[in-house]
Amino acid sequence: MKNSTYSGFYKLSVEERLKEVAEFANLEDKHIKTIQNPEVLDIEKADNMIENVIGRFTLPLGVALNFMINGKDYIIPMVTEEASVVAAASNAAKLARDSGGFYTNNTGSIMIAQVQVTDILDVDYTRIVIYEHKDEILKICNEKDPVLVKYGGGAKDIDVRIINSKDEDFIVVHLKVNTLDAMGANAVNSMAEAVAPFIEKITGGKVYLRILSNLAVERLFRSRTKVKKEALGGEEVVDKIVSAYKFANADPFRATTHNKGIMNGISAVVLATGNDTRAIESGAHSYAAISGKYKSLTTWQKDKDGDLVGTIEIPLAVGLVGGATKIHPVAQAAIKILGVKTAGELGDIIASVGLAQNLAAIKALATEGIQRGHMSLHAKNIAVTAGAKGEELDRIVKKMIEDKNINLDYAKSLLNK
Ligand SMILES: CC(C)(COP(=O)([O-])OP(=O)([O-])OC[C@H]1O[C@@H](n2cnc3c(N)ncnc32)[C@H](O)[C@@H]1OP(=O)([O-])[O-])[C@@H](O)C(=O)NCCC(=O)NCCSC(=O)C[C@@](C)(O)CC(=O)[O-]
Numbered sequence: 484m485k486n487s488t489y490s491g492f493y494k495l496s497v498e499e500r501l502k503e504v505a506e507f508a509n510l511e512d513k514h515i516k517t518i519q520n521p522e523v524l525d526i527e528k529a530d531n532m533i534e535n536v537i538g539r540f541t542l543p544l545g546v547a548l549n550f551m552i553n554g555k556d557y558i559i560p561m562v563t564e565e566a567s568v569v570a571a572a573s574n575a576a577k578l579a580r581d582s583g584g585f586y587t588n589n590t591g592s593i594m595i596a597q598v599q600v601t602d603i604l605d606v607d608y609t610r611i612v613i614y615e616h617k618d619e620i621l622k623i624c625n626e627k628d629p630v631l632v633k634y635g636g637g638a639k640d641i642d643v644r645i646i647n648s649k650d651e652d653f654i655v656v657h658l659k660v661n662t663l664d665a666m667g668a669n670a671v672n673s674m675a676e677a678v679a680p681f682i683e684k685i686t687g688g689k690v691y692l693r694i695l696s697n698l699a700v701e702r703l704f705r706s707r708t709k710v711k712k713e714a715l716g717g718e719e720v721v722d723k724i725v726s727a728y729k730f731a732n733a734d735p736f737r738a739t740t741h742n743k744g745i746m747n748g749i750s751a752v753v754l755a756t757g758n759d760t761r762a763i764e765s766g767a768h769s770y771a772a773i774s775g776k777y778k779s780l781t782t783w784q785k786d787k788d789g790d791l792v793g794t795i796e797i798p799l800a801v802g803l804v805g806g807a808t809k810i811h812p813v814a815q816a817a818i819k820i821l822g823v824k825t826a827g828e829l830g831d832i833i834a835s836v837g838l839a840q841n842l843a844a845i846k847a848l849a850t851e852g853i854q855r856g857h858m859s860l861h862a863k864n865i866a867v868t869a870g871a872k873g874e875e876l877d878r879i880v881k882k883m884i885e886d887k888n889i890n891l892d893y894a895k896s897l898l899n900k
Pocket residue numbers: 489490491492493548565566567568569570571572573574575577740741742743744745747840843844845847848853855856857860
């Protein structure tokens with residue numbers, strides 16, 4: 484069985500690391516060449532991805548190690564501009580490994596599209612009329628995407644909600660669509676637009692907005708983990724981590740930063756796999772506030788043995804088909820590294836990375852503080868900004884950490900010396 488645990492992986496050269504990952508994931512030559520070549524997103528492809536293209540923007544692709552999820556080992560590709568994120572994820576996954584790593588479940592791939600119906604006086608009566616036409620509504624939606632239906636997906640159900648706004652009451656029809664392995668935005672938006680004339684006909688109202696909701700409450704991913712107190716440095720550390728969680732859950736100012744730490748990991752995998760980071764970010768923060776108060780997306784508690792147990796529950800509309808996932812060559816290589824076959828498996832992994840990322844951050848915060856680990860890795864960025872290269876760079880980083888003086892002025896003065 485494949486093992487994603489490596490000690491000191493970061494001490495290898497870039498080429499050696501890629502070789503290890505290639506062996507683990509059985510990467511083909513084309514994937515290796517893609518990862519090695521920053522020019523791989525050719526300008527024609529880029530020009531077709533967005534508008535007014537004038538070039539490309541490259542970011543580092545790293546891998547988080549040590550992840551065991553549902554008994555399977557994964558190496559996790561992450562794209563981020565922030566130092567210490569990848570190290571922290573690997574660190575936490577290593578802590579969780581002794582107790583089996585992460586265990587997940589999810590609610591499936593139902594996306595919601597909203598059709599807003601206005602100019603209706605008798606909203607309660609009309610709501611019931613719309614439900615009577617559910618089968619016709621679903622039929623019109625499904626005619627729009629026979630491919631999705633062929634694979635077992637498509638529009639499955641509706642909800643009809645009355646929204647009380649300040650000026651008027653209106654109706655919003657939710658189309659609930661199983662988008663299978665697609666993120667599904669284009670798929671459900673097409674359905675919402677196709678069904679709008681029929682909804683106008685049966686209600687006598689006027690349809691305005693027809694668009695998906697990024698609050699994907701029927702696409703929830705859950706992950707749990709347990710970390711032995713010994714791995715954390717004792718029960719006292721468990722208590723400190725639980726207390727850090729309680730702070731986040733009680734105070735939106737802290738919860739925002741706590742959840743930003745979770746998204747450090749989540750957005751990095753979402754980006755690496757060519758998925759839509761804004762869709763995931765907006766859904767996550769909205770879900771964190773679903774009770775009416777903005778809270779932590781994770782929970783941390785002490786179990787009867789004094790060990791730390793944690794959970795995450797988060798909407799994750801990620802896909803393997805569609806969007807940039809199928810266009811961006813590095814995203815395809817990232818999917819190959821993960822070895823995932825379904826969007827559900829990808830979501831399970833991403834939720835687990837979020838939980839791990841949060842564990843690393845709050846462990847550091849609750850004990851030694853964030854600066855030692857984070858700033859020692861960030862020191863490399865500072866030394867590069869100062870103009871250091873090669874062996875000189877390593878020496879300057881070492882000296883800044885030793886002297887606990889990690890800033891640009893000091894890096895420049897060391898370089899001049
Ligand atoms: C930074 C570490 C990992 C240092 O880690 P360490 O404490 O020095 O521990 P270690 O040297 O024993 O290393 C443990 C493992 O970490 C990994 N690791 C260790 N060093 C490296 C490295 N250079 N490159 C790659 N991986 C590394 C690696 O897996 C290693 O195992 P090994 O390979 O040695 O068997 C630790 O201090 C940590 O996890 N800190 C948390 C850092 C963090 O959360 N950064 C995110 C940015 S800060 C932020 O934006 C979010 C925040 C904090 O505001 C969120 C919040 O407030 O909740």
